[in-house]
Amino acid sequence: MKQIMQMLEQNPAEISTPCYFYSISRLKQNFNALKAALGTQVILSVKANSNTDLLVRSTNFMNDGFEVASISELQTIVGGDRIRYVNNPSADKKFFRAAISGKARLIIDSIDQLEIVAELAERRPPAGVILRLNPVVLKQFNNAHPKVRPDQFGMDWDTACTAIEICKEKNLPLMGFHLFKGSYSFERSAMATVDSVKIIIAEMEKRYGQPLSFANLGGGFSERWQEAKFDYDAYREKLAELPQHITLAHESGRGLMASIGHFAVRVRYVKQIDNEYYAICDGGIAQNFLLAQTENTLRRLRTPTLWQPQPSDEKAACKFVGSSCSKDDVIGKQSEDHVLPQPGDICIFDYCGAYNASYTVAPFLQLPAATTYIIE
Numbered sequence: 001m002k003q004i005m006q007m008l009e010q011n012p013a014e015i016s017t018p019c020y021f022y023s024i025s026r027l028k029q030n031f032n033a034l035k036a037a038l039g040t041q042v043i044l045s046v047k048a049n050s051n052t053d054l055l056v057r058s059t060n061f062m063n064d065g066f067e068v069a070s071i072s073e074l075q076t077i078v079g080g081d082r083i084r085y086v087n088n089p090s091a092d093k094k095f096f097r098a099a100i101s102g103k104a105r106l107i108i109d110s111i112d113q114l115e116i117v118a119e120l121a122e123r124r125p126p127a128g129v130i131l132r133l134n135p136v137v138l139k140q141f142n143n144a145h146p147k148v149r150p151d152q153f154g155m156d157w158d159t160a161c162t163a164i165e166i167c168k169e170k171n172l173p174l175m176g177f178h179l180f181k182g183s184y185s186f187e188r189s190a191m192a193t194v195d196s197v198k199i200i201i202a203e204m205e206k207r208y209g210q211p212l213s214f215a216n217l218g219g220g221f222s223e224r225w226q227e228a229k230f231d232y233d234a235y236r237e238k239l240a241e242l243p244q245h246i247t248l249a250h251e252s253g254r255g256l257m258a259s260i261g262h263f264a265v266r267v268r269y270v271k272q273i274d275n276e277y278y279a280i281c282d283g284g285i286a287q288n289f290l291l292a293q294t295e296n297t298l299r300r301l302r303t304p305t306l307w308q309p310q311p312s313d314e315k316a317a318c319k320f321v322g323s324s325c326s327k328d329d330v331i332g333k334q335s336e337d338h339v340l341p342q343p344g345d346i347c348i349f350d351y352c353g354a355y356n357a358s359y360t361v362a363p364f365l366q367l368p369a370a371t372t373y374i375i376e
Contacts, residue, residue: 001262001305001348001350003021003023003375004021004262004264004307004348004375005307007373008307008346012307012309012346015264015346015373016371017264017265017266017282017283017346017371018263018264018265018266018281018282018283018284018287018288018368018370018371019263019264019283019370019371019372019373020051020261020262020263020264020352020353020356020357020370020371020372020373021261021262021264021372021373021375022049022051022054022260022261022353022372022373022374022375023260023261023375023376024054024057024058024260024374024375024376025375025376026259026260027054027058027062027256027257027260027353028058028061030255030256030257030259030260031044031058031061031062031256032061033226034221034225034250034252034255034256035064037226037232038232038235038236038239038250039236039239040217040239040248040249040250041064041065041247041248041249041250042062042064042249042250042251042252042256043064043065043066043067043085043216043249043250043251043252044058044062044065044066044067044251044252044253044256044257045067045219045251045252045253046066046067046068046069046073046076046077046253047067047068047069047073047253047355047358047359048252048253048254048256048257048353048354048355048358049253049257049261049353049354049355049357049358050072050073050076050358051357051372052076053372053374054372054374055076055077056076057374059077059082063082063083064083064249065082065083065084065085065105065249066082066083066084066085067084067085067086067087067107067251068084068085068086068087068104069086069087069088070088070095071094071095071098074086074095074098074099074102074104078102083105084099084102084103084104084105085104085105085106085107085130085178085216086099086104086105086106086107087107087109087132087178088109089109089110089152089153091109091113092116093116093119093120096113096116096117096120097120099126100117100120100121100124100125100126100127101124103127104126104127105126105127105128105129105130105175106126106127106128106129106130107130107131107132107178107216108129108130108131108132108163109132109153109154109155110155110159111155111159111162111163111166114129114163114166114167114172115166117129117172118166118170118172121170121171121172125172125173126172126173127173128173128175128214129167129172129173129174129175130174130175130176130177130178130214130216131154131155131160131163131164131174131176131177131178132153132154132155132177132178132179132180133154133155133157133160133177133178133179133200134151134153134154134155134156135148135151135154135179135180135181135182136148136150136156137155137156137157137160137196137200138179138181138189138192138193138196139196140157140196141195141196141199141200141203142192142195142196142199144192144195145189145192145193145195145196146188146189146192148181148182148185148189149182151182153180154178154179154180160177160204161207164204164207164208165207167208168208168209174208174210174212175212175213175214176201176204176212176213176214176215176216176246177200177204177212177215177216178215178216178218179193179197179215179216179217179218180218180219180220180251181193181218181220182220183220183254184220184222185218185220186218186219186220186221186222186225186230187228187229187230190217190230190235191234191235191238193217193218194217194235194238194239194241194242197215197217197242198241198242201215201242201243201246211243211245212246213245213246213247214246214247214249215242215246215247215248215249216249216250216251217248217249217250218250218251219250219251219252219253219254219255221250221252221254221255222254222255223254223255223258223259223351223354224259225255253354253355254354254355256354257353257354258351258352258353258354259350259351259353260353261351261352261353261354261356261357262348262349262350262352262353263283263287263288263291263348263349263352263356263370264346264347264348264349265281265282265283265284265320265322265331265346265347266281266282266283266344266345266346266347267279267280267281267341267342267343267344267345267346267347268280268281268282268323268343269343270318270340270341270342270343276317276319277316277317277318277319277340278318278319278320278321279318279319279320279321279341279345279347280321280323281320281321281322281323281331281347282323283322283323283367283370284321284322284323284324284329284330284331285322285324285326285328285329285331285360286322286323286324286329286360286367287322287357287360287367287368287369287370288331288349288352288356288357288360288370289356289359289360290352290355290356290359290360291331291332291349291352291356292322292328292329292330292331294328299330301319301330301331301332301333302331302332302349303332303333303334303335303338304320304332304334304347304348304349305347305348305349305350306338306339306341306345306346306347306348307345307346307348308339308341308342308344308345309344309345310342310344311339312339312340312342313339314339314340315336315337315338315339315340316336316338316340317333317334317335317336317338318333318334318338318340318341319332319333320332320333320334320341320347323367324367331349332347332349357370357372
């Protein structure tokens with residue numbers, strides 16, 4: 001925030017809003033902190049923030065790998081020895097062919113996908129095959145595991161056993177398995193997951209007839225995971241119970257990316273309707289869908305930090321709305337103890353680095369996309 005304020009003080013006219021500011025140094029700090037807390041590899045989920053410039057600049061320190069879900073994301077992370085994991089339940093032959101050509105590791109969601117990979121492997125073997133397990137498997141091997149919200153991803157245990165047999169029969173390089181229990185799920189079930197994983201590794205190796213080499217234990221880290229009351233020391237000790245020949249990994253999008261990004265919009269007009277103030281901004285739901293919180297039953301709208309070229313003393317409650325014609329385009333609000341925004345002010349929202357830009361409705365009204373500024 002301090003650097004953003006300095007940029008605005010020096011030459012506000014050069015900052016084109018709506019825009020995102022991303023910090024490379026903060027991303028590096030987050031990566032190193034999460035990696036140290038877990039004691040495992042940390043894989044970045046690219047869908048959280050697919051900005052090409054940001055990703056290219058981060059590959060020199062994010063060396064554990066990138067999880068991609070599309071051919072475009074796959075092509076963003078290219079060159080050198082950068083490890084890429086392809087993970088999409090609807091990935092087709094074209095996607096798998098590109099992934100195998102790019103030496104990516106394949107996370108397999110279904111038997112149908114595995115059959116496609118087996119066919120392609122006759123001409124060019126993949127760098128590695130990883131079976132995605134549905135989280136229902138965790139409770140099957142540990143009755144004390146907390147219940148996980150059902151989803152459509154991965155395989156149940158019977159299907160996974162069939163997949164292991166296909167890997168043996170087709171001589172596919174089975175590395176291990178991938179788990180994901182949903183967003184914000186890590187602290188609640190991490191310890192119990194390790195108990196399940198211990199048995200899963202043994203059962204898979206027995207069926208495969210060879211040692212596995214890799215296990216992705218999933219993610220589910222919050223934006224403020226460092227503030228959570230979770231014993232990472234005890235978790236690392238728990239992980240040490242797993243076989244030492246297995247490379248362990250976790251994945252994260254939100255936990256790495258959320259705090260590195262700020263979203264900024266400029267106030268165009270301020271109006272009053274029935275004693276309520278509205279700041280009409282030049283960006284909103286079309287550039288940052290998550291801020292509007294239209295998918296939440298209960299909205300907790302965020303309060304931005306204001307940069308004012310002409311400081312004001314008047315205070316009032318106010319809602320911040322975007323530039324579309326949707327009545328849901330409300331991206332923030334402030335209470336009566338905050339300074340009332342004025343035309344020309346810039347509103348800056350923090351923790352907008354994950355999904356805010358990538359999970360949005362950019363084509364809506366053909367409004368302009370947000371500009372991006374990378375802060376070293």
